[in-house]
Amino acid sequence: MSKPGQRVLIALRKMIASGELAAGERIAEIPTAELLEVSRTPVRIAFRTLEQEGLLAKSTGRGYTVRAVSPVEIAGAVEVRGVLEGLAARQAAERGIDAEVRQALRECLDQGDRLFEKGYVVEEDLEGYHELNMRFHQLILTASGNPAITDALSRNDHLPFASVSSLAVDLHDMAREYRRFNFAHMQHHAVFDALVNGQGARAEAIMREHANATLRYAEVFGPAKTASEGLKVIHKGQTEDRE
Amino acid sequence: MSKPGQRVLIALRKMIASGELAAGERIAEIPTAELLEVSRTPVRIAFRTLEQEGLLAKSTGRGYTVRAVSPVEIAGAVEVRGVLEGLAARQAAERGIDAEVRQALRECLDQGDRLFEKGYVVEEDLEGYHELNMRFHQLILTASGNPAITDALSRNDHLPFASVSSLAVDLHDMAREYRRFNFAHMQHHAVFDALVNGQGARAEAIMREHANATLRYAEVFGPAKTASEGLKVIHKGQTEDRE
Amino acid sequence: MSKPGQRVLIALRKMIASGELAAGERIAEIPTAELLEVSRTPVRIAFRTLEQEGLLAKSTGRGYTVRAVSPVEIAGAVEVRGVLEGLAARQAAERGIDAEVRQALRECLDQGDRLFEKGYVVEEDLEGYHELNMRFHQLILTASGNPAITDALSRNDHLPFASVSSLAVDLHDMAREYRRFNFAHMQHHAVFDALVNGQGARAEAIMREHANATLRYAEVFGPAKTASEGLKVIHKGQTEDRE
Amino acid sequence: MSKPGQRVLIALRKMIASGELAAGERIAEIPTAELLEVSRTPVRIAFRTLEQEGLLAKSTGRGYTVRAVSPVEIAGAVEVRGVLEGLAARQAAERGIDAEVRQALRECLDQGDRLFEKGYVVEEDLEGYHELNMRFHQLILTASGNPAITDALSRNDHLPFASVSSLAVDLHDMAREYRRFNFAHMQHHAVFDALVNGQGARAEAIMREHANATLRYAEVFGPAKTASEGLKVIHKGQTEDRE
Numbered sequence: 001m002s003k004p005g006q007r008v009l010i011a012l013r014k015m016i017a018s019g020e021l022a023a024g025e026r027i028a029e030i031p032t033a034e035l036l037e038v039s040r041t042p043v044r045i046a047f048r049t050l051e052q053e054g055l056l057a058k059s060t061g062r063g064y065t066v067r068a069v070s071p072v073e074i075a076g077a078v079e080v081r082g083v084l085e086g087l088a089a090r091q092a093a094e095r096g097i098d099a100e101v102r103q104a105l106r107e108c109l110d111q112g113d114r115l116f117e118k119g120y121v122v123e124e125d126l127e128g129y130h131e132l133n134m135r136f137h138q139l140i141l142t143a144s145g146n147p148a149i150t151d152a153l154s155r156n157d158h159l160p161f162a163s164v165s166s167l168a169v170d171l172h173d174m175a176r177e178y179r180r181f182n183f184a185h186m187q188h189h190a191v192f193d194a195l196v197n198g199q200g201a202r203a204e205a206i207m208r209e210h211a212n213a214t215l216r217y218a219e220v221f222g223p224a225k226t227a228s229e230g231l232k233v234i235h236k237g238q239t240e241d242r243e
Numbered sequence: 244m245s246k247p248g249q250r251v252l253i254a255l256r257k258m259i260a261s262g263e264l265a266a267g268e269r270i271a272e273i274p275t276a277e278l279l280e281v282s283r284t285p286v287r288i289a290f291r292t293l294e295q296e297g298l299l300a301k302s303t304g305r306g307y308t309v310r311a312v313s314p315v316e317i318a319g320a321v322e323v324r325g326v327l328e329g330l331a332a333r334q335a336a337e338r339g340i341d342a343e344v345r346q347a348l349r350e351c352l353d354q355g356d357r358l359f360e361k362g363y364v365v366e367e368d369l370e371g372y373h374e375l376n377m378r379f380h381q382l383i384l385t386a387s388g389n390p391a392i393t394d395a396l397s398r399n400d401h402l403p404f405a406s407v408s409s410l411a412v413d414l415h416d417m418a419r420e421y422r423r424f425n426f427a428h429m430q431h432h433a434v435f436d437a438l439v440n441g442q443g444a445r446a447e448a449i450m451r452e453h454a455n456a457t458l459r460y461a462e463v464f465g466p467a468k469t470a471s472e473g474l475k476v477i478h479k480g481q482t483e484d485r486e
Numbered sequence: 487m488s489k490p491g492q493r494v495l496i497a498l499r500k501m502i503a504s505g506e507l508a509a510g511e512r513i514a515e516i517p518t519a520e521l522l523e524v525s526r527t528p529v530r531i532a533f534r535t536l537e538q539e540g541l542l543a544k545s546t547g548r549g550y551t552v553r554a555v556s557p558v559e560i561a562g563a564v565e566v567r568g569v570l571e572g573l574a575a576r577q578a579a580e581r582g583i584d585a586e587v588r589q590a591l592r593e594c595l596d597q598g599d600r601l602f603e604k605g606y607v608v609e610e611d612l613e614g615y616h617e618l619n620m621r622f623h624q625l626i627l628t629a630s631g632n633p634a635i636t637d638a639l640s641r642n643d644h645l646p647f648a649s650v651s652s653l654a655v656d657l658h659d660m661a662r663e664y665r666r667f668n669f670a671h672m673q674h675h676a677v678f679d680a681l682v683n684g685q686g687a688r689a690e691a692i693m694r695e696h697a698n699a700t701l702r703y704a705e706v707f708g709p710a711k712t713a714s715e716g717l718k719v720i721h722k723g724q725t726e727d728r729e
Numbered sequence: 730m731s732k733p734g735q736r737v738l739i740a741l742r743k744m745i746a747s748g749e750l751a752a753g754e755r756i757a758e759i760p761t762a763e764l765l766e767v768s769r770t771p772v773r774i775a776f777r778t779l780e781q782e783g784l785l786a787k788s789t790g791r792g793y794t795v796r797a798v799s800p801v802e803i804a805g806a807v808e809v810r811g812v813l814e815g816l817a818a819r820q821a822a823e824r825g826i827d828a829e830v831r832q833a834l835r836e837c838l839d840q841g842d843r844l845f846e847k848g849y850v851v852e853e854d855l856e857g858y859h860e861l862n863m864r865f866h867q868l869i870l871t872a873s874g875n876p877a878i879t880d881a882l883s884r885n886d887h888l889p890f891a892s893v894s895s896l897a898v899d900l901h902d903m904a905r906e907y908r909r910f911n912f913a914h915m916q917h918h919a920v921f922d923a924l925v926n927g928q929g930a931r932a933e934a935i936m937r938e939h940a941n942a943t944l945r946y947a948e949v950f951g952p953a954k955t956a957s958e959g960l961k962v963i964h965k966g967q968t969e970d971r972e
Contacts, residue, residue, distance in 0.1 A: 333930055337927055337928060337929070441823055442823060442929070443823070443928070443929045443930050444819055444929050444930035444933055447930055
């Protein structure tokens with residue numbers, strides 16, 4: 001995909017995930033192209049991709065509407081991610097982790113330790129965490145030796161919050177975000193311990209629970225905020241890196 | 244898809260799953276159309292579908308070759324199915340099974356009891372089992388209330404043996420097939436017991452193990468056969484029923 | 487314990503488990519000694535042991551009453567056995583099964599195959615199954631390398647049906663008993679497959695479910711009988727073998 | 730047990746768990762009575778109790794020796810605790826948590842939040858955590874409705890580190906202890922979330938992993954210390970409270 005195409009796609013995904021584009025809202029090519037300061041072609045292509053991803057629905061006439069994604073639907077997709085990544089961790093532990101993968105996982109842990117040891121986080125830290133988090137998860141997927149897991153995840157990752165490549169951060173409550181991502185990071189420590197000790201069932205159980213870090217823990221580790229204006233979506237996938 | 248299109252597709256899937264079309268073998272439109280006594284159009288369309296499913300690969304020139312699907316790859320896909328169907332069973336048990344679903348599951352069990360209670364099976368019984376088996380699994384998927392599971396399964400089901408809609412039966416060793424499918428049927432009984440008693444973890448565990456019935460149990464419950472000439476693939480999906 | 491002491495203890499356990507001695511019934515030394523044709527001393531000692539096991543309760547005066555063991559209590563103990571034996575299977579798979587244990591487990595499977603392959607069972611077959619079943623379970627406990635599992639099980643095994651050393655067989659419905667124990671035997675095959683392939687999570691899941699074979703499956707695999715006169719308890723523990 | 734008896738028992742357990750009394754060391758009544766400034770009777774009784782618990786072994790002559798408890802043995806007992814408490818959490822979630830239990834669990838969480846929110850802990854905080862931790866675990870055991878779990882745990886709890894009533898704290902590395910117990914506290918949050926939402930499999934998985942907080946996490950969340958002089962054992966059981 002072209003560079004402007006990628007940029008448009010990511011911008012629209014963020015606007016949907018953050019609620020800036022609300023469910024049911026109509027969206028059309030020309031105003032979107034103007035808003036994002038691009039030509040109509042990349043917008044048209046992005047709309048089709050988002051339709052396939054289930055985030056837009058074709059409406060009568062020429063436009064699209066933002067599809068309502070219910071909390072139940074998202075929770076379901078998070079469960080799916082949990083069992084699939086759990087399976088990857090189990091199979092990786094059963095096959096055994098080689099020295100190179102072990103080292104790469106270890107580096108993710110060390111990086112995370114440095115982010116969280118100061119007792120608070122700033123926005124930049126969470127971007128750093130997001131990057132190492134994706135690396136950590138990808139290493140486990142690869143170490144599983146089971147490409148069918150990645151295939152199945154690819155169907156699941158388009159929903160907001162369902163993918164490990166999408167984090168929503170509330171910049172208005174960084175104390176809660178510290179608790180949440182610090183807990184997620186400690187789960188990385190625990191899953192690493194299970195992986196390198198060949199404890200497949202344990203690695204699977206931790207990884208399944210860990211899927212709740214993207215969404216559920218936001219509720220568990222702090223009171224729900226009434227306004228969402230501080231919400232920032234970090235959404236940095238492999239596709240984006242390829243630009 | 245047109246009726247001849249469906250027929251061609253199913254015939255080719257069977258020939259690949261059974262090894263009649265071996266991995267690496269070249270396959271071309273004209274001889275295939277002649278063999279199956281259809282025009283070239285449905286063959287061309289079927290080839291494209293099979294390419295998407297990962298069963299054919301485009302070769303140099305105009306034709307395709309049968310892609311090698313390794314046992315490891317299939318085993319991986321079976322694991323993926325196990326965790327996804329396990330999740331469906333868990334969520335169905337946690338939500339609770341309503342009277343209608345309970346009745347429909349009950350009927351699958353009763354039908355199966357009638358097939359297996361005579362102590363042996365004939366080919367026709369296994370076709371009956373195959374049909375009720377697909378119904379049983381579909382009921383649990385629906386009862387989970389989580390459409391993301393079905394989405395993720397759709398990526399997984401194209402591999403031979405990975406889908407519940409594909410059974411390979413060895414007509415030369417019906418005693419083994421009786422043991423295998425009777426065991427699978429008894430697992431249906433156990434998962435039903437867990438579902439109607441709200442035992443989510445138990446339902447999940449049984450369903451995960453049950454995924455091994457399609458392939459692994461063929462090895463567990465009998466000596467491997469050297470020749471495969473008795474192999475029959477029952478592959479009757481929803482698409483086929485729609486003809 | 488003396489030989490008559492053992493014999494009295496086992497006879498009384500059977501009478502309680504079978505309901506011959508009903509919950510709430512009073513039981514006294516002299517008539518029991520006469521019934522079993524022994525002196526009062528072994529009866530007195532057996533009563534104290536059964537009190538510790540929770541099967542008898544001291545009643546006012548000098549005697550004991552048979553304690554009511556509720557179905558919920560038994561179901562709870564079966565769950566406990568399931569998770570403990572499941573843990574043993576997981577740890578055995580994670581440590582790896584050596585050639586000797588593998589061979590011993592294999593022999594249990596072969597013996598069971600011979601019992602069930604004829605398509606029906608007689609009482610003697612179930613005694614044979616009971617013996618190989620205890621051997622199979624003991625092998626896994628030992629292979630776990632975790633003696634704390636055996637310790638914890640020892641607190642659990644005194645309840646009727648909770649111990650693998652206690653089987654209740656309904657001689658009036660041997661068709662159901664065939665289905666039930668044949669299924670249990672096939673679970674042995676599956677857990678063996680998981681153990682020798684280093685699949686800890688899978689071995690654990692099968693073993694947990696397998697704990698239901700002693701009691702729950704009697705209900706799952708056949709209609710409950712109104713009369714219990716055909717019930718026979720096979721209760722043959724290591725202690726008994728040591729006589 | 731008498732008050733001095735309890736005090737002697739607890740003092741000796743601590744000395745063994747901390748290594749002050751090393752494995753293989755001989756221990757005799759008179760010097761112990763002098764050291765603890767009590768008469769010989771409570772010491773004699775305590776020795777017998779510790780023998781039953783497996784911490785002392787009768788040596789030739791009149792004395793006892795401290796039994797060697799291997800790390801493997803302790804790790805095994807921790808696994809046993811994990812599956813048993815995991816079962817309790819699963820059954821509690823499946824039965825449903827009533828308003829009163831929910832409130833009592835909620836209070837444990839709030840208390841813990843207050844301890845950890847300041848970003849560090851002092852010794853007194855860990856004593857507070859220890860007390861609320863025991864309460865939290867006991868509430869789940871009771872909510873399971875399965876007394877067989879408590880019975881099985883009673884066999885397991887005598888080993889150092891195996892019981893929830895025994896915490897070993899390293900006063901020389903309170904930063905590590907903060908990380909460790911804060912993580913354990915966040916697992917309490919997650920298990921509460923699973924319990925009140927009827928997610929049995931999830932509650933079980935978290936609780937199983939949580940058993941590693943007593944021992945394993947000390948290694949996971951910080952470098953091993955060479956000297957143990959800062960080790961403090963908090964060991965406050967129900968028996969002690971009954972004084």
